[in-house]
Amino acid sequence: MSATEMNKLDALLREATVTESDAYQEARRQMAVCNACRYCEGYCAVFPAMAMRREFETADLTHLANLCHGCKGCYHACQYAPPHAFGINIPATFATIRQESYAQYAWPPAMGRAFEKNGTIVAGVATLFVTLALLLAVALVDPSKLWTAQTGTGAFFRIIPLWLINALAGASFGFAILAMAMGAIRYWRGTGGLGGPLTPAPAAEAAVDVLTLRNLGGGGHGCNDVDDSFAQQRRWLHQAMFYGFMLCFAATTTGAIYHHVFGWKSPHAFFSLPVQLGTWGGVLLCIGTAGLMRVKVITDPVPVARKLMGGEYAMLGLLFLIGSTGLLLLAVRHTGAMGFMLALHFGLVLSFFAVLPYSKMVHGVYRGIALLRNARERRAG
Amino acid sequence: MPDFSRVYDVLVVGGGNAALCAAITAARAGASVILCEASPPPLRGGNSRHTRNLRTMHPGPTQVMTDSYLEEEYWDDLRRVTAGKTDEALARMCIRASQHAPDFLASCGVVFQPSLSGTLSLSRTNAFFLGGGKALLNALYRECARLGIVTLYDTEVQHIKVEEGWATEAVVSHAGFPERIRFKALVASSGGFQANRNWLREYWGDAADNFQIRGTPYAQGTILKDLLAQGVQEVGDPTQFHAVANDARAPMEDGGLAMRLDCVPFAIVVNRNVERFYDEGEDVWPKRYAIWGRLIAQQPGQVALAVTDSQAVMNFLPSVYPPYKADSIAGIAAQAGMDAAKLEKVVADYNAAVVPGTFTPMTPDDCRTEGLTPPKSHWARRIDKPPYYAYPLRPGITFTFLSVKVDDKARVLMADGKPSGNMFASGEIMSGNILGQGYLAGFGMTLGTVFGRLAGEGAAKHVRN
Ligand SMILES: Cc1cc2nc3c(=O)[nH]c(=O)nc-3n(C[C@H](O)[C@H](O)[C@H](O)COP(=O)(O)OP(=O)(O)OC[C@H]3O[C@@H](n4cnc5c(N)ncnc54)[C@H](O)[C@@H]3O)c2cc1C
Ligand code: HEM
Ligand code: SF4
Ligand code: SF4
Numbered sequence: 111m112s113a114t115e116m117n118k119l120d121a122l123l124r125e126a127t128v129t130e131s132d133a134y135q136e137a138r139r140q141m142a143v144c145n146a147c148r149y150c151e152g153y154c155a156v157f158p159a160m161a162m163r164r165e166f167e168t169a170d171l172t173h174l175a176n177l178c179h180g181c182k183g184c185y186h187a188c189q190y191a192p193p194h195a196f197g198i199n200i201p202a203t204f205a206t207i208r209q210e211s212y213a214q215y216a217w218p219p220a221m222g223r224a225f226e227k228n229g230t231i232v233a234g235v236a237t238l239f240v241t242l243a244l245l246l247a248v249a250l251v252d253p254s255k256l257w258t259a260q261t262g263t264g265a266f267f268r269i270i271p272l273w274l275i276n277a278l279a280g281a282s283f284g285f286a287i288l289a290m291a292m293g294a295i296r297y298w299r300g301t302g303g304l305g306g307p308l309t310p311a312p313a314a315e316a317a318v319d320v321l322t323l324r325n326l327g328g329g330g331h332g333c334n335d336v337d338d339s340f341a342q343q344r345r346w347l348h349q350a351m352f353y354g355f356m357l358c359f360a361a362t363t364t365g366a367i368y369h370h371v372f373g374w375k376s377p378h379a380f381f382s383l384p385v386q387l388g389t390w391g392g393v394l395l396c397i398g399t400a401g402l403m404r405v406k407v408i409t410d411p412v413p414v415a416r417k418l419m420g421g422e423y424a425m426l427g428l429l430f431l432i433g434s435t436g437l438l439l440l441a442v443r444h445t446g447a448m449g450f451m452l453a454l455h456f457g458l459v460l461s462f463f464a465v466l467p468y469s470k471m472v473h474g475v476y477r478g479i480a481l482l483r484n485a486r487e488r489r490a491g
Numbered sequence: 492m493p494d495f496s497r498v499y500d501v502l503v504v505g506g507g508n509a510a511l512c513a514a515i516t517a518a519r520a521g522a523s524v525i526l527c528e529a530s531p532p533p534l535r536g537g538n539s540r541h542t543r544n545l546r547t548m549h550p551g552p553t554q555v556m557t558d559s560y561l562e563e564e565y566w567d568d569l570r571r572v573t574a575g576k577t578d579e580a581l582a583r584m585c586i587r588a589s590q591h592a593p594d595f596l597a598s599c600g601v602v603f604q605p606s607l608s609g610t611l612s613l614s615r616t617n618a619f620f621l622g623g624g625k626a627l628l629n630a631l632y633r634e635c636a637r638l639g640i641v642t643l644y645d646t647e648v649q650h651i652k653v654e655e656g657w658a659t660e661a662v663v664s665h666a667g668f669p670e671r672i673r674f675k676a677l678v679a680s681s682g683g684f685q686a687n688r689n690w691l692r693e694y695w696g697d698a699a700d701n702f703q704i705r706g707t708p709y710a711q712g713t714i715l716k717d718l719l720a721q722g723v724q725e726v727g728d729p730t731q732f733h734a735v736a737n738d739a740r741a742p743m744e745d746g747g748l749a750m751r752l753d754c755v756p757f758a759i760v761v762n763r764n765v766e767r768f769y770d771e772g773e774d775v776w777p778k779r780y781a782i783w784g785r786l787i788a789q790q791p792g793q794v795a796l797a798v799t800d801s802q803a804v805m806n807f808l809p810s811v812y813p814p815y816k817a818d819s820i821a822g823i824a825a826q827a828g829m830d831a832a833k834l835e836k837v838v839a840d841y842n843a844a845v846v847p848g849t850f851t852p853m854t855p856d857d858c859r860t861e862g863l864t865p866p867k868s869h870w871a872r873r874i875d876k877p878p879y880y881a882y883p884l885r886p887g888i889t890f891t892f893l894s895v896k897v898d899d900k901a902r903v904l905m906a907d908g909k910p911s912g913n914m915f916a917s918g919e920i921m922s923g924n925i926l927g928q929g930y931l932a933g934f935g936m937t938l939g940t941v942f943g944r945l946a947g948e949g950a951a952k953h954v955r956n
Contacts, residue, residue: 146811147749149543149623152604164809186629187622189540189747191535329621331602338629340602 113303130168133206137171140198143190150184152329155319155484156200157184162487169301175207176473176480179325181333181344185413192412201350205415212472215300217292229420232469234338236461243270243457247449256449263375269449270456282463289467294475301483312485319481323348336409344405351398351429357391358436388436395433399426425470432458493641495670499525500954501947502661502674504714505650505709506530507537509918509939509946510680515599516947517678518638523956525672526635527663529681531708534745535644537682538706538890538919540936541747542624544617544941545596546933555593555603557615558915562586564614568931572781576927577594584899584912585925585941592617592940600630606875613777617933624936648714651677653721655910656905676913676950683891683919684712685732686744691888691894694730701793703737705751705887708744711943714810715895715920723898723911724904727923733930734784736889739794740812752882753807755783756870758799758854759841762790765833767841772869775855781930788886795884796827798838799838802876806852815881820874823881842873890935894923901945913953914945 141160144150151157156178163170182201190196213222224231247256247269254266267275319325323345326333332340365384368374378385403426406419435455442448465471504512506528518524528535548565550557565586569577593603604621605614613619620627635642643665650662658677663670678727684690686708705712719725741750756776762768769786773779787795798820817823820838822830842865848858848871855869895903895916902910918939925938 142747142809144809145809147623147747148746152619152621164805183622187626189623189625190749191533191625194745195742327604329604331621338626339633455734 131207131210133203133210134168134171137175137203137207138166139201140196140200141166141171141174141266143196143198144184144200147190149189152188153183153187154179154181154325154329155481159484159487160330171207171315172211172297173301173483175204175482176476177179177206177325177484178204179323180205181328182325182410182413183328183334186338188332199413201413202415205418206412208473208476209415209418209421211297215293215297215476216468216472217289221289221468224465225421227420228418228469229422229424232421232424232465234426235465236424236431236458239283239461239464240454240457243453244450245461248451251449259399259444259446260448261444265377265443265448266452269452275456278460279463283466284459286466289471289474293472294479295469297476298479299302299480308486312489313482315485316478316482319485320478323352325481333411334410335405344402347398347401347405349398350394351402353389354394354396354398354428354433357387358395358433359390359391361385361391380440386442387438392433392437392440396430396437399433402426402428421470428458428462428465432462492604493525493643493665493688495665497642498673498675499523501676501950502648502672503678503680504526504651504661505537505660505680505682505920506535506642506644507680507682507683507939508542508627508631508936509920509943510678511536511597511628511635512940513636513678513680513917513947513950514640514846515631515634515638516944517951518635518640518947518950520948520951520955521677522951523641525641525643525674526718527648527661527665527672528641529647529711530644530707532600532644534707534709535632536624536707537709539624539785539939541706542620542945543748544613544619544933545589545936546613546617546931547592547937548586551886552595553593553618555605558724560616565589568616569925569934572929572931573925574929575925576929577925581897581899582589582925588941589937592937595944596620596627596631596940599634601614601627602630611757611802613932627871634868639697642727647709648672648681649715651679651714651721653723653911653914656722656909656914658914675812675954676917678943678950679714679718679895679914679916679920679923679947680918680939680946681920682707682710682712683732683922684710684893685888685891686710686716687712688816690716691891692721693763695788697832698788698793701885702734702788703741703746703750703885703887704744705735705737705746705748705889710890710892710919712893715893718895718903718914723914724906724908725893726896727892727894728927729814729891729893731892731923731926731927731928733781733889733892734788735780735884735889736760736783736787736795736797736884738810738812739883739885741885746887749811750887751780752797752810752884753780754781754797754799754803754810754882757803757806759796759837759867759874760797761829761834761837762795763792763829765829765837767837767865767886768795770865770868772855772859772867772871774869775853777932783884784886784888787884793886797882797884798823798831798834798874798879799876799881800876802872803874804880810882815883816878818877818879820879823879827881828882838874841867842875845871845873889930890919890922892923892926892928894919894921895922897921897942899945900949901942913950915949917942919945 186199188198190198213225214220326345333342335341362386439451439455482489498521501517501524503510503526514526602621603618646665648663652659661672686704700829735751737750815826820835824831824834843861844860858871860867860871901915903914
């Protein structure tokens with residue numbers, strides 16, 4: 111069988127086994143209205159991408175839903191929003207499809223079920239890991255070290271041995287990367303593949319979209335973060351969270367380089383690179399996540415998919431706790447509370463790695479792919 | 492609970508663009524303003540909710556419009572579509588003032604965008620609202636709130652007491668309860684009467700039952716009728732309205748813009764008796780868009796069917812509802828409930844009359860018929876590439892032109908030709924002053940913005956004196 115025949119067979123099999131959910135059918139109905147209306151074409155990448163299509167296959171809808179940044183502009187501007195009979199509500203419908211696609215493309219596939227009741231699962235795993243870390247610390251570490259101030263080189267590792275940190279974090283993070291990469295491949299194939307060679311220009315464009323979160327800008331003047339007024343709050347808060355997260359990641363990486371390459375052992379001085387990166391990263395992460403939670407509480411609930419809120423709150427909460435325990439660890443690292451804080455922080459980070467491929471976090475992967483495909487499509491015309 | 496005991500400076504009737512522009516202008520001039528909108532909040536803003544752009548004169552390229560569009564050309568366009576049935580002085584005043592309409596709206600928070608796809612190529616003459624009319628209304632209502640304008644939803648103004656050319660008080664139904672509102676000046680901006688089928692029946696008989704009302708169901712014309720019955724001068728032909736070819740399967744009210752079909756120039760159109768009745772390719776669609784509603788309204792049963800094929804189907808915007816689709820014309824006829832033999836003959840006669848030419852979808856080309864009545868003058872290609880597609884059509888009424896007469900300060904004129912002491916009007920309720928017939932895309936919002944500002948200014952000035 112040739113490759114194309116295989117693909118066709120694949121598609122047929124998929125069609126035969128996958129029955130479409132209500133959200134997909136609803137999205138197809140809504141797209142028919144939007145495609146004849148097009149008033150929202152100035153808001154984001156979704157509407158120009160929609161206008162290139164006449165028929166909306168399952169894969170098209172998955173792509174458009176993951177391209178959508180949930181800015182709610184097209185809901186507040188919609189002449190057909192509920193209570194109009196057409197009841198057009200793109201942000202809520204697309205959010206539901208996004209969640210379903212996270213489940214569909216999860217790897218291993220059986221783990222897709224983790225996206226149901228995701229809030230409970232993420233919160234549960236975090237609680238479990240923190241408890242375990244604390245119990246283990248109490249059980250394994252000499253109590254005289256756990257509760258007293260530890261100073262000097264290698265202070266942290268007298269609480270939790272470095273090999274254990276490396277093993278646990280390495281294994282869980284490694285698995286998360288593998289699972290997310292498999293998810294990315296499955297998603298990419300399932301939504302139609304690349305359809306041509308990958309050139310640098312669209313990749314650069316997609317990278318700019320990711321780094322600037324352009325589509326959360328409402329075409330320049332802002333999004334409907336809370337109600338029908340425009341603001342860039344969510345964009346800047348997500349940027350704070352995103353770059354805060356990246357700085358924390360960079361802090362850990364430079365810490366590891368210091369340790370393994372230069373043999374410089376932690377704890378490092380406050381003005382050292384890893385501590386500076388971690389401090390500012392932690393501050394940004396806390397500001398971003400706390401701010402996003404605030405927006406979630408006060409925003410107009412109609413264009414929001416309620417089913418997803420649990421998982422989003424749980425992830426925001428987890429990231430906030432990681433950031434804040436990291437900062438607290440810095441504050442108390444020369445006191446007797448350090449051991450407790452370290453175990454807490456480490457438990458939270460481990461739980462984050464563990465839930466990573468089965469949480470809100472996969473949106474970064476699928477959105478990135480959607481932006482890349484969109485950049486290619488736009489160039490192809 | 493609003494304060495119904497106080498005397499407001501200005502009462503604005505309506506909650507669409509024309510009303511909001513008047514209310515904001517009056518409030519900015521220092522007047523205390525109360526605005527009554529018949530609809531509940533989610534459906535506020537009347538027909539303005541469904542709009543997309545306004546037509547503005549501009550001497551050079553702007554951020555959102557290309558090239559220039561000068562007074563003479565604008566006036567010429569208007570004169571042509573109205574066949575001269577207009578008021579030149581008033582029209583020219585409106586055209587000149589339209590230049591400043593986008594800046595005014597922008598000062599209220601409205602955002603404009605360059606036009607992109609599917610907009611009947613109006614990027615030179617019209618400024619487009621980012622997100623459309625609902626987004627525009629959101630901005631205007633926010634500005635009203637900022638200015639402290641008392642905005643009442645679910646509040647229908649039922650009667651204005653008029654004594655010797657002066658409006659004295661309003662009888663309203665507020666959240667279902669009767670109330671009175673007292674004021675010093677009145678601005679009537681409550682739209683046309685197109686959603687009032689009984690009123691339409693007076694002129695159109697049973698045919699009115701088959702008209703789809705594209706916009707707000709609140710356009711009942713209550714205040715228009717009320718004022719005309721109390722000595723206000725009438726202007727405009729009551730049978731005239733703006734109407735387009737809508738999908739026959741659309742909701743009877745509030746289906747909005749997405750229900751219109753743009754397939755006509757790339758199809759042939761037959762009526763219920765399976766006869767063609769008008770040149771589908773007379774001119775480019777933006778110029779013919781607004782006549783097809785009326786043409787269909789005049790056909791038996793107020794229905795028509797546009798038939799085309801797979802060759803043409805990508806030349807126009809997609810429809811919301813799937814078209815009829817079949818591999819033969821007979822198959823199309825079956826789905827449309829028409830006589831197959833007759834439809835086959837119409838298509839065959841048409842195909843036989845098509846002369847070869849070079850097809851250019853956006854500009855009038857030399858693809859036409861010869862020896863066919865009525866002819867198809869442009870974009871005529873043989874309909875012979877299955878699958879065939881067809882769209883059922885009905886008239887979609889946008890708004891009626893029957894109006895209260897106004898002067899160039901938006902003052903309402905009484906039957907004796909004298910301006911009322913304290914009544915002003917803007918928007919559809921006075922559209923017939925300029926639109927004797929016909930329509931220019933984007934002129935409705937221009938009328939509302941220009942006369943709304945004049946009305947608000949006049950009302951505030953009256954109160955100050
Ligand atoms: C689908 C569609 C698309 C259109 N697109 C465009 C476009 O792109 N550009 C353009 O220029 N024009 C367009 N038009 C025409 C345009 O909508 C109108 O000309 C313009 O909005 C009129 O504004 P208005 O304020 O006079 O009327 P409306 O916006 O209709 O407002 C009338 C208001 O009065 C209220 N009202 C009515 N009776 C009462 C009462 N008794 N008491 C209290 N309140 C009352 C109504 O609820 C409503 O809020 C379109 C119309 C439709 C239907
Ligand atoms: C490719 C990179 C990324 C893109 C394009 C992106 C985009 C977005 C967008 C548009 C939203 C709002 C809509 C929604 O809730 O789905 C969002 C939400 C969120 N993002 Fe990201 N993101 C990316 C990476 C990240 C990273 C690295 C993190 C972790 C630090 C993160 C954490 C979150 C969280 C927790 C939410 C939920 C916020 C809420 O519910 O208010 N994202 N992201
Ligand atoms: S969301 Fe509403 S206004 Fe926007 S394109 Fe779709 S139907 Fe039109
Ligand atoms: S919610 Fe925002 S990003 Fe999503 S489709 Fe609507 S306008 Fe685009």
